[in-house]
Protein backbone atom coordinates (compact mmCIF):
# COMPACT_ATOMS: atom_id res chain seq x y z
CA UNK A 151 0.00 0.00 0.00
CA UNK A 152 2.90 2.33 0.68
CA UNK A 153 4.51 2.13 -2.68
CA UNK A 154 1.55 3.14 -4.82
CA UNK A 155 2.31 5.40 -7.72
CA UNK A 156 0.46 8.68 -8.01
CA UNK A 157 -1.51 9.48 -11.14
CA UNK A 158 -2.97 12.91 -11.84
CA UNK A 159 -6.16 11.20 -12.96
CA UNK A 160 -7.20 7.58 -12.58
CA UNK A 161 -10.21 6.41 -14.60
CA UNK A 162 -11.94 3.14 -13.73
CA UNK A 163 -14.15 2.15 -16.65
CA UNK A 164 -16.61 -0.63 -17.43
CA UNK A 165 -15.01 -0.91 -20.88
CA UNK A 166 -11.84 0.43 -22.49
CA UNK A 167 -11.62 0.36 -26.29
CA UNK A 168 -7.97 1.24 -26.92
CA UNK A 169 -8.15 0.89 -30.78
CA UNK A 170 -4.55 -0.35 -30.70
CA UNK A 171 -4.11 -3.29 -30.39
CA UNK A 172 -6.85 -3.77 -32.97
CA UNK A 173 -10.41 -4.88 -32.20
CA UNK A 174 -9.96 -5.23 -28.46
CA UNK A 175 -12.64 -4.64 -25.81
CA UNK A 176 -11.11 -4.51 -22.32
CA UNK A 177 -13.62 -5.08 -19.53
CA UNK A 178 -13.26 -3.51 -16.07
CA UNK A 179 -10.06 -1.68 -16.95
CA UNK A 180 -8.49 1.55 -15.76
CA UNK A 181 -6.43 4.27 -17.37
CA UNK A 182 -3.79 6.15 -15.37
CA UNK A 183 -2.93 9.66 -16.59
CA UNK A 184 0.26 11.41 -15.56
CA UNK A 185 1.62 14.73 -16.86
CA UNK A 186 -0.91 14.76 -19.69
CA UNK A 187 0.00 11.30 -20.94
CA UNK A 188 -1.30 7.76 -20.58
CA UNK A 189 0.86 6.10 -17.93
CA UNK A 190 -0.85 2.71 -17.91
CA UNK A 191 -3.91 0.80 -19.11
CA UNK A 192 -4.60 -2.17 -16.81
CA UNK A 193 -7.31 -4.21 -15.09
CA UNK A 194 -9.09 -2.12 -12.46
CA UNK A 195 -8.31 -4.65 -9.72
CA UNK A 196 -4.58 -4.18 -10.33
CA UNK A 197 -4.94 -0.44 -10.86
CA UNK A 198 -6.38 -0.03 -7.38
CA UNK A 199 -3.35 -1.77 -5.87
CA UNK A 200 -0.74 -0.07 -7.99
CA UNK A 201 -2.03 3.49 -8.44
CA UNK A 202 -3.67 6.24 -6.51
CA UNK A 203 -5.13 9.18 -8.39
CA UNK A 204 -5.21 12.80 -7.29
CA UNK A 205 -8.55 12.60 -9.06
CA UNK A 206 -10.28 9.23 -9.40
CA UNK A 207 -13.42 8.60 -11.39
CA UNK A 208 -15.66 5.53 -11.38
CA UNK A 209 -17.11 5.22 -14.85
CA UNK A 210 -19.08 2.08 -14.13
CA UNK A 211 -21.43 2.24 -17.13
CA UNK A 212 -19.01 3.90 -19.53
CA UNK A 213 -16.78 3.06 -22.45
CA UNK A 214 -13.46 4.89 -22.74
CA UNK A 215 -12.23 5.52 -26.27
CA UNK A 216 -9.44 7.60 -27.79
CA UNK A 217 -10.61 11.14 -28.61
CA UNK A 218 -12.10 11.19 -32.10
CA UNK A 219 -10.12 12.91 -34.86
CA UNK A 220 -12.12 14.92 -37.38
CA UNK A 221 -9.71 14.76 -40.31
CA UNK A 222 -11.43 17.38 -42.46
CA UNK A 223 -13.30 20.44 -41.28
CA UNK A 224 -13.85 24.11 -42.02
CA UNK A 225 -14.76 25.09 -38.46
CA UNK A 226 -15.59 28.81 -38.88
CA UNK A 227 -18.38 27.68 -41.23
CA UNK A 228 -20.37 26.69 -38.14
CA UNK A 229 -21.66 30.27 -38.32
CA UNK A 230 -23.41 29.33 -41.60
CA UNK A 231 -24.98 26.06 -40.54
CA UNK A 232 -28.43 25.86 -42.16
CA UNK A 233 -28.05 29.20 -43.97
CA UNK A 234 -29.08 27.55 -47.23
CA UNK A 235 -29.68 23.87 -47.98
CA UNK A 236 -30.93 21.60 -50.73
CA UNK A 237 -29.62 23.77 -53.55
CA UNK A 238 -27.48 23.01 -56.61
CA UNK A 239 -23.81 23.37 -55.66
CA UNK A 240 -22.97 26.51 -57.67
CA UNK A 241 -26.16 28.34 -56.66
CA UNK A 242 -25.49 27.43 -53.02
CA UNK A 243 -21.91 28.73 -53.22
CA UNK A 244 -22.45 31.82 -55.43
CA UNK A 245 -25.64 33.16 -53.88
CA UNK A 246 -25.31 32.15 -50.25
CA UNK A 247 -22.01 30.83 -48.87
CA UNK A 248 -19.42 32.99 -50.67
CA UNK A 249 -21.23 36.34 -50.26
CA UNK A 250 -21.88 35.53 -46.59
CA UNK A 251 -18.18 34.75 -46.13
CA UNK A 252 -17.20 38.08 -47.69
CA UNK A 253 -19.64 39.97 -45.49
CA UNK A 254 -18.89 38.27 -42.17
CA UNK A 255 -15.37 36.89 -41.96
CA UNK A 256 -12.70 38.79 -40.05
CA UNK A 257 -10.51 37.57 -37.18
CA UNK A 258 -13.23 38.10 -34.51
CA UNK A 259 -15.92 36.16 -36.37
CA UNK A 260 -13.47 33.41 -37.33
CA UNK A 261 -12.58 32.90 -33.67
CA UNK A 262 -16.26 32.96 -32.63
CA UNK A 263 -17.22 30.46 -35.36
CA UNK A 264 -14.36 28.18 -34.34
CA UNK A 265 -15.34 28.37 -30.66
CA UNK A 266 -18.89 27.33 -31.58
CA UNK A 267 -17.49 24.40 -33.56
CA UNK A 268 -15.15 23.45 -30.71
CA UNK A 269 -18.09 23.35 -28.26
CA UNK A 270 -19.91 21.01 -30.61
CA UNK A 271 -16.89 18.82 -31.30
CA UNK A 272 -15.78 18.43 -27.68
CA UNK A 273 -19.32 17.61 -26.58
CA UNK A 274 -19.46 14.99 -29.36
CA UNK A 275 -16.20 13.29 -28.37
CA UNK A 276 -13.85 14.92 -30.88
CA UNK A 277 -10.53 16.04 -29.40
CA UNK A 278 -8.59 16.90 -32.57
CA UNK A 279 -9.66 18.43 -35.87
CA UNK A 280 -7.83 19.12 -39.13
CA UNK A 281 -8.98 22.49 -40.35
CA UNK A 282 -8.91 23.91 -43.87
CA UNK A 283 -9.56 27.62 -43.73
CA UNK A 284 -8.27 31.22 -43.52
CA UNK A 285 -6.88 33.41 -40.68
CA UNK A 286 -4.36 30.85 -39.47
CA UNK A 287 -2.88 32.82 -36.59
CA UNK A 288 -6.37 33.45 -35.17
CA UNK A 289 -7.11 29.74 -35.64
CA UNK A 290 -3.97 28.69 -33.73
CA UNK A 291 -4.69 31.13 -30.89
CA UNK A 292 -8.29 29.90 -30.63
CA UNK A 293 -7.21 26.27 -30.49
CA UNK A 294 -4.64 26.97 -27.76
CA UNK A 295 -7.02 29.14 -25.74
CA UNK A 296 -9.77 26.47 -25.77
CA UNK A 297 -7.43 23.56 -24.95
CA UNK A 298 -8.52 21.67 -28.07
CA UNK A 299 -6.01 20.00 -30.42
CA UNK A 300 -5.82 20.79 -34.14
CA UNK A 301 -3.89 20.59 -37.35
CA UNK A 302 -4.26 23.92 -39.10
CA UNK A 303 -4.17 23.97 -42.89
CA UNK A 304 -2.46 26.94 -44.53
CA UNK A 305 -4.86 27.83 -47.32
CA UNK A 306 -3.64 28.28 -50.91
CA UNK A 307 -5.84 29.08 -53.92
CA UNK A 308 -5.86 31.13 -57.11
CA UNK A 309 -9.00 33.12 -56.29
CA UNK A 310 -9.43 36.26 -54.18
CA UNK A 311 -11.02 35.65 -50.76
CA UNK A 312 -11.35 37.53 -47.48
CA UNK A 313 -7.89 36.11 -46.71
CA UNK A 314 -5.98 37.40 -49.74
CA UNK A 315 -5.82 38.36 -53.40
CA UNK A 316 -3.79 35.63 -55.07
CA UNK A 317 -1.45 32.68 -54.60
CA UNK A 318 1.59 34.92 -54.00
CA UNK A 319 -0.16 36.53 -51.05
CA UNK A 320 -1.40 33.19 -49.68
CA UNK A 321 2.12 31.73 -49.80
CA UNK A 322 3.51 34.80 -48.05
CA UNK A 323 0.87 34.51 -45.32
CA UNK A 324 1.55 30.79 -44.92
CA UNK A 325 5.27 31.41 -44.45
CA UNK A 326 4.63 34.20 -41.96
CA UNK A 327 2.34 31.93 -39.92
CA UNK A 328 4.97 29.18 -39.87
CA UNK A 329 7.69 31.59 -38.79
CA UNK A 330 5.75 33.59 -36.23
CA UNK A 331 3.72 30.96 -34.37
CA UNK A 332 5.78 29.39 -31.61
CA UNK A 333 5.61 25.58 -31.54
CA UNK A 334 2.78 24.40 -29.27
CA UNK A 335 1.94 20.80 -28.29
CA UNK A 336 -1.74 21.21 -29.29
CA UNK A 337 -1.10 22.72 -32.72
CA UNK A 338 0.39 21.20 -35.86
CA UNK A 339 0.35 22.59 -39.40
CA UNK A 340 -0.21 21.48 -42.96
CA UNK A 341 -0.35 23.10 -46.38
CA UNK A 342 -3.92 23.34 -47.59
CA UNK A 343 -4.18 23.92 -51.34
CA UNK A 344 -7.93 24.10 -52.00
CA UNK A 345 -8.12 21.62 -54.89
CA UNK A 346 -6.53 20.80 -58.26
CA UNK A 347 -8.96 23.21 -59.96
CA UNK A 348 -8.39 26.17 -57.65
CA UNK A 349 -4.58 26.08 -57.53
CA UNK A 350 -2.20 26.61 -60.47
CA UNK A 351 0.39 24.11 -61.72
CA UNK A 352 3.19 26.48 -60.68
CA UNK A 353 1.78 26.80 -57.18
CA UNK A 354 1.76 23.02 -56.82
CA UNK A 355 5.49 23.02 -57.63
CA UNK A 356 6.03 25.50 -54.80
CA UNK A 357 3.78 23.49 -52.48
CA UNK A 358 5.97 20.43 -53.08
CA UNK A 359 9.06 22.46 -52.24
CA UNK A 360 7.51 24.02 -49.12
CA UNK A 361 6.20 20.67 -47.89
CA UNK A 362 9.77 19.32 -47.96
CA UNK A 363 11.34 22.48 -46.52
CA UNK A 364 8.97 22.80 -43.54
CA UNK A 365 8.21 19.07 -43.24
CA UNK A 366 4.46 19.60 -43.65
CA UNK A 367 1.72 17.29 -44.88
CA UNK A 368 -0.55 18.56 -47.66
CA UNK A 369 -4.34 18.55 -47.06
CA UNK A 370 -6.39 18.92 -50.26
CA UNK A 371 -9.87 18.32 -51.73
CA UNK A 372 -9.38 15.73 -54.51
CA UNK A 373 -11.55 14.03 -57.12
CA UNK A 374 -14.69 15.32 -55.42
CA UNK A 375 -17.01 15.71 -58.40
CA UNK A 376 -17.45 14.87 -62.06
CA UNK A 377 -17.11 18.61 -62.89
CA UNK A 378 -13.61 18.62 -61.36
CA UNK A 379 -12.50 15.68 -63.51
CA UNK A 380 -14.02 17.20 -66.67
CA UNK A 381 -12.30 20.54 -66.00
CA UNK A 382 -8.92 18.85 -65.55
CA UNK A 383 -9.30 16.80 -68.73
CA UNK A 384 -10.08 20.02 -70.61
CA UNK A 385 -7.17 21.99 -69.14
CA UNK A 386 -4.43 19.32 -68.82
CA UNK A 387 -5.82 16.47 -70.91
CA UNK A 388 -5.27 14.42 -67.75
CA UNK A 389 -7.17 13.58 -64.59
CA UNK A 390 -5.93 15.45 -61.47
CA UNK A 391 -4.26 12.42 -59.82
CA UNK A 392 -2.30 11.77 -63.01
CA UNK A 393 -0.70 15.19 -63.40
CA UNK A 394 -0.14 15.61 -59.67
CA UNK A 395 1.65 12.25 -59.65
CA UNK A 396 3.84 13.38 -62.55
CA UNK A 397 4.70 16.42 -60.43
CA UNK A 398 5.83 14.01 -57.70
CA UNK A 399 3.25 15.10 -55.17
CA UNK A 400 1.57 11.79 -54.38
CA UNK A 401 2.98 10.34 -51.17
CA UNK A 402 2.03 9.49 -47.59
CA UNK A 403 2.11 13.26 -46.91
CA UNK A 404 -0.52 14.10 -49.59
CA UNK A 405 -3.85 13.76 -47.79
CA UNK A 406 -6.72 13.55 -50.26
CA UNK A 407 -10.21 14.46 -49.07
CA UNK A 408 -13.33 13.05 -50.78
CA UNK A 409 -11.91 10.84 -53.58
CA UNK A 410 -15.36 10.10 -54.92
CA UNK A 411 -14.28 9.86 -58.55
CA UNK A 412 -11.72 7.04 -58.75
CA UNK A 413 -10.99 4.43 -61.40
CA UNK A 414 -9.64 0.98 -60.40
CA UNK A 415 -6.15 1.96 -61.62
CA UNK A 416 -6.30 5.17 -59.58
CA UNK A 417 -7.11 3.10 -56.48
CA UNK A 418 -3.95 1.05 -57.21
CA UNK A 419 -1.92 4.24 -57.69
CA UNK A 420 -3.16 5.75 -54.41
CA UNK A 421 -2.31 2.50 -52.58
CA UNK A 422 1.15 2.28 -54.21
CA UNK A 423 2.01 5.87 -53.27
CA UNK A 424 0.59 5.37 -49.72
CA UNK A 425 -1.68 8.39 -50.15
CA UNK A 426 -4.05 8.74 -47.16
CA UNK A 427 -7.71 9.38 -47.95
CA UNK A 428 -10.23 11.30 -45.84
CA UNK A 429 -13.78 10.09 -46.34
CA UNK A 430 -16.60 12.63 -45.80
CA UNK A 431 -19.69 10.57 -46.58
CA UNK A 432 -22.33 13.01 -45.28
CA UNK A 433 -20.95 15.96 -47.24
CA UNK A 434 -20.70 13.80 -50.38
CA UNK A 435 -24.32 12.73 -49.91
CA UNK A 436 -25.65 16.22 -49.17
CA UNK A 437 -23.88 17.81 -52.15
CA UNK A 438 -24.91 14.84 -54.33
CA UNK A 439 -21.33 14.11 -55.37
CA UNK A 440 -21.67 10.34 -55.29
CA UNK A 441 -20.03 7.54 -53.31
CA UNK A 442 -16.33 7.15 -52.61
CA UNK A 443 -15.17 3.53 -53.20
CA UNK A 444 -14.16 3.08 -49.57
CA UNK A 445 -14.40 -0.71 -49.48
CA UNK A 446 -12.02 -0.98 -52.45
CA UNK A 447 -9.61 1.58 -50.94
CA UNK A 448 -9.54 -0.28 -47.61
CA UNK A 449 -9.04 -3.60 -49.40
CA UNK A 450 -6.09 -2.07 -51.27
CA UNK A 451 -4.51 -1.14 -47.94
CA UNK A 452 -5.11 2.61 -48.09
CA UNK A 453 -5.28 4.54 -44.78
CA UNK A 454 -8.81 5.94 -44.75
CA UNK A 455 -9.70 8.56 -42.14
CA UNK A 456 -13.04 10.29 -41.53
CA UNK A 457 -13.98 13.96 -41.62
CA UNK A 458 -17.22 15.87 -41.37
CA UNK A 459 -16.37 18.68 -43.81
CA UNK A 460 -17.92 22.08 -42.95
CA UNK A 461 -21.15 22.57 -41.05
CA UNK A 462 -22.78 24.19 -44.10
CA UNK A 463 -22.59 20.91 -46.05
CA UNK A 464 -23.21 18.25 -43.41
CA UNK A 465 -24.76 19.93 -41.19
CA UNK A 466 -23.12 18.79 -37.98
CA UNK A 467 -19.62 18.05 -36.73
CA UNK A 468 -20.61 14.73 -35.24
CA UNK A 469 -18.02 12.02 -35.78
CA UNK A 470 -20.33 9.36 -34.29
CA UNK A 471 -22.83 10.21 -37.03
CA UNK A 472 -20.04 10.13 -39.61
CA UNK A 473 -18.94 6.65 -38.46
CA UNK A 474 -22.50 5.37 -38.73
CA UNK A 475 -23.05 6.88 -42.16
CA UNK A 476 -19.70 5.55 -43.39
CA UNK A 477 -20.45 2.04 -42.13
CA UNK A 478 -24.00 1.96 -43.57
CA UNK A 479 -23.06 3.56 -46.88
CA UNK A 480 -20.16 1.16 -47.46
CA UNK A 481 -22.55 -1.77 -47.02
CA UNK A 482 -25.13 -0.25 -49.34
CA UNK A 483 -22.69 0.71 -52.07
CA UNK A 484 -20.76 -2.58 -52.01
CA UNK A 485 -23.94 -4.63 -51.43
CA UNK A 486 -22.14 -6.49 -48.69
CA UNK A 487 -23.28 -6.48 -45.06
CA UNK A 488 -19.73 -7.35 -43.97
CA UNK A 489 -18.26 -4.16 -45.47
CA UNK A 490 -16.80 -1.61 -43.04
CA UNK A 491 -17.54 -3.30 -39.70
CA UNK A 492 -17.84 -1.24 -36.51
CA UNK A 493 -14.22 -1.70 -35.30
CA UNK A 494 -12.95 -0.43 -38.65
CA UNK A 495 -15.25 2.63 -38.46
CA UNK A 496 -13.78 3.47 -35.03
CA UNK A 497 -10.23 3.08 -36.42
CA UNK A 498 -11.10 5.47 -39.25
CA UNK A 499 -12.35 8.03 -36.72
CA UNK A 500 -9.25 7.72 -34.49
CA UNK A 501 -5.91 6.11 -35.39
CA UNK A 502 -6.31 6.51 -39.15
CA UNK A 503 -6.80 10.27 -38.84
CA UNK A 504 -3.68 10.39 -36.67
CA UNK A 505 -1.70 8.35 -39.22
CA UNK A 506 -2.89 10.50 -42.13
CA UNK A 507 -1.60 13.67 -40.49
CA UNK A 508 1.57 12.10 -39.04
CA UNK A 509 0.26 12.44 -35.47
CA UNK A 510 0.05 8.73 -34.61
CA UNK A 511 3.01 8.78 -32.22
CA UNK A 512 1.03 11.28 -30.15
CA UNK A 513 -2.69 10.46 -30.49
CA UNK A 514 -5.23 8.07 -32.02
CA UNK A 515 -5.22 5.19 -29.51
CA UNK A 516 -5.09 4.56 -25.76
CA UNK A 517 -1.50 3.37 -25.46
CA UNK A 518 1.17 4.04 -22.88
CA UNK A 519 3.09 7.22 -23.64
CA UNK A 520 0.49 8.80 -25.89
CA UNK A 521 -1.22 12.07 -25.03
CA UNK A 522 -4.25 11.52 -22.79
CA UNK A 523 -6.91 12.53 -25.33
CA UNK A 524 -9.72 10.41 -23.93
CA UNK A 525 -13.50 10.31 -24.22
CA UNK A 526 -15.95 8.62 -21.83
CA UNK A 527 -19.31 7.59 -23.23
CA UNK A 528 -22.12 6.71 -20.83
CA UNK A 529 -23.93 3.67 -22.18
CA UNK A 530 -26.50 3.45 -19.35
CA UNK A 531 -29.13 5.35 -21.36
CA UNK A 532 -32.14 3.62 -22.89
CA UNK A 533 -30.60 4.58 -26.25
CA UNK A 534 -27.93 1.94 -25.73
CA UNK A 535 -29.36 -0.76 -23.45
CA UNK A 536 -28.73 -3.59 -23.13
CA UNK A 537 -25.03 -3.70 -23.96
CA UNK A 538 -23.69 -6.82 -25.65
CA UNK A 539 -20.80 -5.06 -27.34
CA UNK A 540 -20.01 -1.38 -26.62
CA UNK A 541 -18.31 -1.01 -30.01
CA UNK A 542 -21.54 -1.82 -31.80
CA UNK A 543 -23.40 0.91 -29.88
CA UNK A 544 -20.70 3.51 -30.53
CA UNK A 545 -21.15 3.10 -34.27
CA UNK A 546 -24.78 2.10 -34.71
CA UNK A 547 -26.89 3.30 -31.79
CA UNK A 548 -25.38 6.13 -29.80
CA UNK A 549 -26.78 9.59 -29.24
CA UNK A 550 -23.80 11.95 -29.10
CA UNK A 551 -25.12 13.52 -25.90
CA UNK A 552 -24.08 10.31 -24.16
CA UNK A 553 -20.50 11.65 -24.27
CA UNK A 554 -20.00 12.48 -20.60
CA UNK A 555 -16.35 13.38 -20.08
CA UNK A 556 -13.53 14.52 -22.35
CA UNK A 557 -9.82 15.03 -21.70
CA UNK A 558 -7.31 16.63 -24.07
CA UNK A 559 -3.65 16.12 -23.10
CA UNK A 560 -4.89 15.03 -19.68
CA UNK A 561 -6.90 18.17 -19.05
CA UNK A 562 -10.61 17.63 -18.47
CA UNK A 563 -12.61 19.90 -20.80
CA UNK A 564 -16.02 18.20 -20.43
CA UNK A 565 -17.17 16.90 -17.03
CA UNK A 566 -20.44 15.04 -16.73
CA UNK A 567 -21.68 16.78 -19.90
CA UNK A 568 -20.66 20.29 -18.76
CA UNK A 569 -17.78 22.38 -20.09
CA UNK A 570 -15.12 23.02 -17.47
CA UNK A 571 -13.38 25.89 -19.28
CA UNK A 572 -15.57 27.17 -22.08
CA UNK A 573 -18.50 29.53 -21.53
CA UNK A 574 -21.07 27.97 -23.86
CA UNK A 575 -23.72 30.68 -23.30
CA UNK A 576 -21.29 33.47 -24.20
CA UNK A 577 -20.10 31.62 -27.30
CA UNK A 578 -23.69 31.05 -28.46
CA UNK A 579 -24.51 34.74 -27.91
CA UNK A 580 -21.58 35.70 -30.17
CA UNK A 581 -22.74 33.26 -32.86
CA UNK A 582 -26.21 34.84 -32.78
CA UNK A 583 -24.65 38.25 -33.22
CA UNK A 584 -22.84 37.18 -36.43
CA UNK A 585 -25.93 35.34 -37.66
CA UNK A 586 -27.85 38.64 -37.72
CA UNK A 587 -25.32 39.92 -40.24
CA UNK A 588 -25.51 36.72 -42.31
CA UNK A 589 -29.33 36.77 -42.43
CA UNK A 590 -29.58 38.56 -45.83
CA UNK A 591 -27.83 35.55 -47.40
CA UNK A 592 -30.29 33.00 -46.01
CA UNK A 593 -32.31 30.94 -48.44
CA UNK A 594 -35.70 32.64 -48.44
CA UNK A 595 -37.71 29.57 -49.41
CA UNK A 596 -40.85 29.30 -47.25
CA UNK A 597 -40.45 32.54 -45.29
CA UNK A 598 -43.41 34.92 -45.40
Ligand SMILES: [Zn+2]
Pocket residue numbers: 222223224282371407459460
Ligand atom coordinates in the same frame (compact mmCIF):
# COMPACT_ATOMS: atom_id res chain seq x y z
ZN1 LIG B 1 -14.02 20.52 -47.47
